[in-house]
Amino acid sequence: MKTVKLMIAIVLMAGFAQKTLAQEKTCGLYLTADDYHNHKLSYKTTGNDGNSIQLNEFLGSHKVVVVYNGKKEVIYKSAIYGYRYNKTDYRYFNNNPYKIIDDKDFYLYSAPKLVQWGKSPKSIDAFYFSSTAISDVKPLxxxxxxxxxxxxxxxxxxxxxxxxxxxxxxxxxxxxxxxxxxxxxxxxxxx
Incomplete structure (x- = not known):
């Protein structure tokens, strides 16, 4: 029974994880940490321009699919710094997205994590940090x-x-x- 509940939770989370950035107002990719600091988005889209960015977060895909100006491009997550989605910035580390919640002095991040809660799993926000924009992300x-x-x-x-x-x-x-x-x-x- 636990396995069934876990599978259902994973499937439900997958539905939310398969984000397409074109659904939001202004979205795009940060190719480097400098791009993040300078607020320079690549493949910037408003969602009304026919462009899209598919993050493919489900099952740990290592690729982002971009459709920009009618051309499809596949980019490895390891080759980009992060992305902006719904006015929130994220950084990739080991192909996993971390929400940047503070970048003054050192970086604070959050990311959803499944934990056992009673008889079924529950998603909670776990917190992480890094000393610089490009250093390893560690549990806080x-x-x-x-x-x-x-x-x-x-x-x-x-x-x-x-x-x-x-x-x-x-x-x-x-x-x-x-x-x-x-x-x-x-x-x-x-x-």
């Missing part, structure tokens, strides 16, 4: 942050004193309009 954890920023003793000590669990790292401070971990990092490097 106290241990990974301390390892990555081993040379920043002040930040390591702040992590130890301010966060008891890895889940606490996703705390958002609406007064400062930033994630608490980003605030602490910024202040650990400014003094």
């Amino acid at each position: 954890s106290i241990k990974n942050l301390q390892s990555t920023y081993a040379d920043n003793a002040k930040f390591r000590y702040l992590l130890e004193s301010q966060f008891q669990t890895d889940n606490a790292l996703t705390a958002y401070d609406s007064a400062t309009n930033e994630y608490k971990v980003k605030y602490l990092y910024e202040h650990s490097t400014s003094m």
Whole structure:
């Protein structure tokens, strides 16, 4: 029974994962990290121009299919930085898309992850980070942050004193309009 429920969940997720970017207002691909920083979209489409971008997220496809100006092109995900979809930016790492949720000082990402919830699987947002736009994406954890920023003793000590669990790292401070971990990092490097 668990297998059937898991298969149903996967099929339902696949329906949502097979996104076609042409359905949104302005979408496109970031070919490089510099393109992302400069907001330069390649294969830009509005959805009303006959162009489309198919991401093929289901079953871990390694290719994106672009139809642009009447020409079809297949691009490997490993050859592009990411994409913009529905006013949200994503980065590819190991052919998986990560939603970029913050890029100040270091990068925070989220991505859906299936976890066992009672008798059936549930999709939750898991959080990740990278120290630069092109460095490896790692799970957001106290241990990974301390390892990555081993040379920043002040930040390591702040992590130890301010966060008891890895889940606490996703705390958002609406007064400062930033994630608490980003605030602490910024202040650990400014003094």
